[in-house]
Amino acid sequence: MGDTVNTAARLQQAAAPGEIYVTQATFRLTNREFSFREVGPIDMKGKERPILAYALTGERTTPRTSIDIQAPLVGRWMELSRLDLAFQSARVGRTEVVLIAGEPGIGKSRLLTEFIGLATSAEEGVRNDAPRVLHWTFSRVNQRSYAGFIEPLLVELRLDPNDPDAPTKLPAKLRELNFGNPELIAPTLAQFFHLAGAGEPPGDSEEWKRSMFIIVYDVIASLARERPLLYVLEDLHFADSASIELLWFVASRASRVPILLLLAQRAGPGSPEPRPVRTNFSQLVLEPLSDEEAARIIDATFDWIPDELRDKIVARAGGNPFFIEESIRSLVESGAVARDEKGEWQLRERPAALEVPATLHGVVAARIDRLPPIARETIQLASVIGQRFGDRVLREAGGPRLADSVDELIAADLVLEAAPGERREGRYRFKHAVVQEVAYSTLLLRRRIELHRRVAAAYETVLGEAVKDFLPALAHHYLLGDVPDKAAEYSWKAAERATAIHAHVEALRLAEQALELYEKLDRPADAIKALYLIARVRRFRGEYDAALSAYERALATLEERDPSDPQIGNVIAHMAELCTRWEAKHPDLEGLVARGLAIVDGKRNREKVLLLAAKSFMARRRPKPTDADWEESLAIAREALAIAEELGLLREVSLCLDAVGYAYGELGNFRESYVNNQRRLPIAKSLQDSDELIDAHNMIATSALVLGDFGEVIEHATAGRDLALETEKPRLGAVSLQMEALGRLLAGDFPGALATAARRDQFLPTGKGQATLIVASAAAAAMAAPDEKVFREQLVEAETPPIDLAACDFLTAVYGMRESESSYHAIRSAGYPKGLFNQALIGPVAVLAAARWRIDDQSFVDRMEAVAERTGHARGRALLTQAEGVRAMQRGELAKAEKLIFDAVQAFATLRLDHERAVALADHARVLAALGRADHQSELDEARAIAERLGATALRNSLEQVPVPS
Numbered sequence: 001m002g003d004t005v006n007t008a009a010r011l012q013q014a015a016a017p018g019e020i021y022v023t024q025a026t027f028r029l030t031n032r033e034f035s036f037r038e039v040g041p042i043d044m045k046g047k048e049r050p051i052l053a054y055a056l057t058g059e060r061t062t063p064r065t066s067i068d069i070q071a072p073l074v075g076r077w078m079e080l081s082r083l084d085l086a087f088q089s090a091r092v093g094r095t096e097v098v099l100i101a102g103e104p105g106i107g108k109s110r111l112l113t114e115f116i117g118l119a120t121s122a123e124e125g126v127r128n129d130a131p132r133v134l135h136w137t138f139s140r141v142n143q144r145s146y147a148g149f150i151e152p153l154l155v156e157l158r159l160d161p162n163d164p165d166a167p168t169k170l171p172a173k174l175r176e177l178n179f180g181n182p183e184l185i186a187p188t189l190a191q192f193f194h195l196a197g198a199g200e201p202p203g204d205s206e207e208w209k210r211s212m213f214i215i216v217y218d219v220i221a222s223l224a225r226e227r228p229l230l231y232v233l234e235d236l237h238f239a240d241s242a243s244i245e246l247l248w249f250v251a252s253r254a255s256r257v258p259i260l261l262l263l264a265q266r267a268g269p270g271s272p273e274p275r276p277v278r279t280n281f282s283q284l285v286l287e288p289l290s291d292e293e294a295a296r297i298i299d300a301t302f303d304w305i306p307d308e309l310r311d312k313i314v315a316r317a318g319g320n321p322f323f324i325e326e327s328i329r330s331l332v333e334s335g336a337v338a339r340d341e342k343g344e345w346q347l348r349e350r351p352a353a354l355e356v357p358a359t360l361h362g363v364v365a366a367r368i369d370r371l372p373p374i375a376r377e378t379i380q381l382a383s384v385i386g387q388r389f390g391d392r393v394l395r396e397a398g399g400p401r402l403a404d405s406v407d408e409l410i411a412a413d414l415v416l417e418a419a420p421g422e423r424r425e426g427r428y429r430f431k432h433a434v435v436q437e438v439a440y441s442t443l444l445l446r447r448r449i450e451l452h453r454r455v456a457a458a459y460e461t462v463l464g465e466a467v468k469d470f471l472p473a474l475a476h477h478y479l480l481g482d483v484p485d486k487a488a489e490y491s492w493k494a495a496e497r498a499t500a501i502h503a504h505v506e507a508l509r510l511a512e513q514a515l516e517l518y519e520k521l522d523r524p525a526d527a528i529k530a531l532y533l534i535a536r537v538r539r540f541r542g543e544y545d546a547a548l549s550a551y552e553r554a555l556a557t558l559e560e561r562d563p564s565d566p567q568i569g570n571v572i573a574h575m576a577e578l579c580t581r582w583e584a585k586h587p588d589l590e591g592l593v594a595r596g597l598a599i600v601d602g603k604r605n606r607e608k609v610l611l612l613a614a615k616s617f618m619a620r621r622r623p624k625p626t627d628a629d630w631e632e633s634l635a636i637a638r639e640a641l642a643i644a645e646e647l648g649l650l651r652e653v654s655l656c657l658d659a660v661g662y663a664y665g666e667l668g669n670f671r672e673s674y675v676n677n678q679r680r681l682p683i684a685k686s687l688q689d690s691d692e693l694i695d696a697h698n699m700i701a702t703s704a705l706v707l708g709d710f711g712e713v714i715e716h717a718t719a720g721r722d723l724a725l726e727t728e729k730p731r732l733g734a735v736s737l738q739m740e741a742l743g744r745l746l747a748g749d750f751p752g753a754l755a756t757a758a759r760r761d762q763f764l765p766t767g768k769g770q771a772t773l774i775v776a777s778a779a780a781a782a783m784a785a786p787d788e789k790v791f792r793e794q795l796v797e798a799e800t801p802p803i804d805l806a807a808c809d810f811l812t813a814v815y816g817m818r819e820s821e822s823s824y825h826a827i828r829s830a831g832y833p834k835g836l837f838n839q840a841l842i843g844p845v846a847v848l849a850a851a852r853w854r855i856d857d858q859s860f861v862d863r864m865e866a867v868a869e870r871t872g873h874a875r876g877r878a879l880l881t882q883a884e885g886v887r888a889m890q891r892g893e894l895a896k897a898e899k900l901i902f903d904a905v906q907a908f909a910t911l912r913l914d915h916e917r918a919v920a921l922a923d924h925a926r927v928l929a930a931l932g933r934a935d936h937q938s939e940l941d942e943a944r945a946i947a948e949r950l951g952a953t954a955l956r957n958s959l960e961q962v963p964v965p966s
Contacts, residue, residue: 619666782952848879921939
């Protein structure tokens with residue numbers, strides 16, 4: 001009683017003379033008999049949160065006939081049990097994700113509401129253990145990036161994004177969640193929340209996005225560690241792609257945190273596909289209710305109803321609970337069913353004469369048609385605003401008469417009050433998305449256009465500075481309101497905002513919308529600006545040909561407007577970089593680069609750097625580039641690097657170092673290639689450009705492979721792989737994975753090579769990534785594992801080129817310690833190994849195999865010796881020495897063979913190549929045995945020990961065949 005009296009006293013103090021204020025609870029109990037207007041939240045002493053208050057405006061003259069449908073949850077007890085099981089698992093610290101899918105009206109929201117009610121009421125009186133609920137329902141209109149996380153967290157942290165002091169309050173909020181250094185992460189979180197004065201994040205920094213994702217996850221995890229967390233996201237089919245990406249990041253990062261993620265979406269096309277996560281994931285597909293279950297909903301509502309009418313509703317409903325409930329309401333509102341003087345439901349018409357609409361949309365449309373004219377006009381205007389709508393926007397767009405009639409929509413159970421976490425977009429929401437869709441469909445086109453204009457103008461008037469959080473909504477309303485200049489303005493602003501927070505899918509959609517409008521309005525300068533943004537975002541996403549297409553459109557627009565425009569050189573420079581470095585395709589690349597260089601001739605600017613770097617990379621596009629081509633490329637790259645360093649262009653310095661390092665690698669100087677790419681690494685980190693950073697790691701790993709430092713290979717390859725996975729760069733990640741697998745194979749870490757190869761589907765579709773499969777097959781052969789055949793079959797199924805199949809057969813024979821003269825001839829016929837890198841790594845292996853299998857191929861031996869000398873590949877030199885020793889042994893030159901193979905053993909020991917050393921020890925033991933020396937046994941024992949430690953079963957088995965002298 002004390003709290004109730006205190007609340008009433010505070011409301012009385014807040015009300016103006018002659019006014020009556022009531023709480024939300026009183027409003028809900030009396031809004032069918034009395035009309036109210038919303039006052040808003042009122043701060044009260046002793047209350048942790050503001051109280052939502054309503055002002056009484058009068059008694060309704062014509063109270064609406066209504067019915068409360070209090071049917072129990074029917075036919076969903078199995079699903080409810082599965083949700084409870086997931087919740088109990090989450091409570092003990094195992095993160096769970098449950099996706100509920102089904103057709104509109106099938107009961108997804110009802111199931112979630114029922115479950116949340118059970119989960120929270122079960123903990124009543126145990127405050128410290130009561131689950132915390134964060135809830136958001138996505139909407140088709142105003143798809144703000146990350147809205148599903150921004151809005152619920154703002155409510156939970158009790159932050160007003162328009163409060164100028166909000167950024168300074170944020171560290172204290174984080175400290176309450178036990179963050180050690182909240183001042184370090186608060187600026188990023190403030191930018192994520194769009195707090196007043198927080199500023200925009202750096203748009204070109206993918207590092208910001210990664211840190212932002214981690215911080216948001218940490219906040220959610222901290223909330224969950226205080227109390228188990230139910231994070232509910234409904235209508236996921238309307239979600240923006242940025243929220244989806246962050247959702248799956250949170251789901252994949254969490255594993256031992258008490259979080260239950262409850263997701264609901266429509267089944268079928270257009271709904272996002274779930275992604276693999278580390279957490280426990282389950283999916284519930286809600287099927288239609290049986291006829292018996294559907295009839296129970298009707299029986300639970302009416303004391304009695306004729307079988308004929310009940311059967312008609314059940315037949316039309318098709319097991320859809322929302323259809324049944326709306327049909328019941330429609331019967332009551334039409335007067336076909338009414339209460340008698342005793343309060344019991346009676347049928348006023350013959351069942352056969354009653355019409356039950358055939359579709360859910362038809363039932364809802366009939367209910368809307370029966371609304372009073374003002375209420376019908378209100379629901380139509382609200383449907384234009386969106387799934388959620390606010391009193392202020394509604395009042396500004398439609399006037400007080402319409403705004404005050406929202407109560408009638410609430411009484412009719414067509415509109416509800418929004419949950420606290422949704423109220424920044426509006427105090428009210430449609431009970432079901434279908435209601436909003438049907439109300440909108442009742443508007444004629446001309447009326448829709450008019451209302452969209454009024455709504456957009458109302459947003460601008462009402463929101464003021466806060467309009468920045470509703471840019472997509474304004475773009476949407478002005479577009480459908482046929483105001484192209486305003487639609488273009490807000491589309492562009494929304495695209496810039498989305499780009500800044502790395503919501504790239506939304507950025508592309510909005511930028512392309514702005515582009516189309518700019519072109520219709522004949523504003524070429526703005527169209528070019530939009531094309532630049534589109535190209536930049538597509539390049540970030542690895543869509544290089546699409547980025548090139550955007551630049552080509554910008555170039556055509558510039559040339560049409562002014563052929564001498566200096567921007568032309570800039571566009572050509574970007575096109576050239578895409579084609580030479582990122583593998584976009586242009587029909588006349590040499591002509592394009594030459595044209596660009598002619599434009600910047602005599603200048604030392606950024607465009608010239610990009611064009612010179614592109615020209616340097618062009619050698620790799622030629623069918624058979626010579627050393628002279630690469631010497632020329634190196635000189636051009638150095639010239640570009642000098643200009644970039646002179647101008648202080650960090651991004652371009654990194655690009656030129658890449659070009660210099662690449663040219664050195666093609667010339668066989670992998671030491672210089674390594675040095676230049678090591679210089680790139682800190683620059684790429686400072687630029688926070690994931691493409692640049694992953695590529696630098698990959699190039700260092702490539703050089704380290706030839707230089708023989710496999711530990712560094714694995715370190716850089718795994719760094720590149722992890723970064724590619726986090727930033728969704730599958731093409732670059734596939735290269736990292738290949739380098740890692742090859743590094744582990746050559747280091748003798750065969751289980752590690754197989755584990756690395758098992759990750760390939762994270763980067764490439766099944767059946768792709770042939771190089772990694774070849775490495776995996778060789779590792780499996782070394783371990784005598786049956787997976788060897790599986791990997792080869794996958795290569796065949798993927799229609800792998802003959803050269804790759806030949807390489808697979810050869811390497812599996814080598815590592816499987818099997819003689820296969822045919823596989824050697826197959827790689828030689830196919831031209832494998834190709835390129836200096838593969839020749840340095842695999843060529844000496846082939847020379848040793850040829851020696852062991854008694855194949856005479858001196859010209860190949862000479863070429864591989866030249867490659868080893870040119871590249872300085874120490875492992876290759878040792879393998880060639882071993883091959884020469886094997887041939888000497890075959891010729892009976894045992895003393896020479898013993899010395900050569902011993903030198904190889906020593907070299908492998910120095911290089912820490914255990915598998916190669918064990919194989920060489922076996923060869924050396926054979927020579928010693930042939931010489932009649934007793935110490936061959938110790939070498940065999942050492943080789944066996946190495947084979948056991950590496951899990952090299954094939955090598956261990958081959959050691960049993962080494963001859964023992966009598």
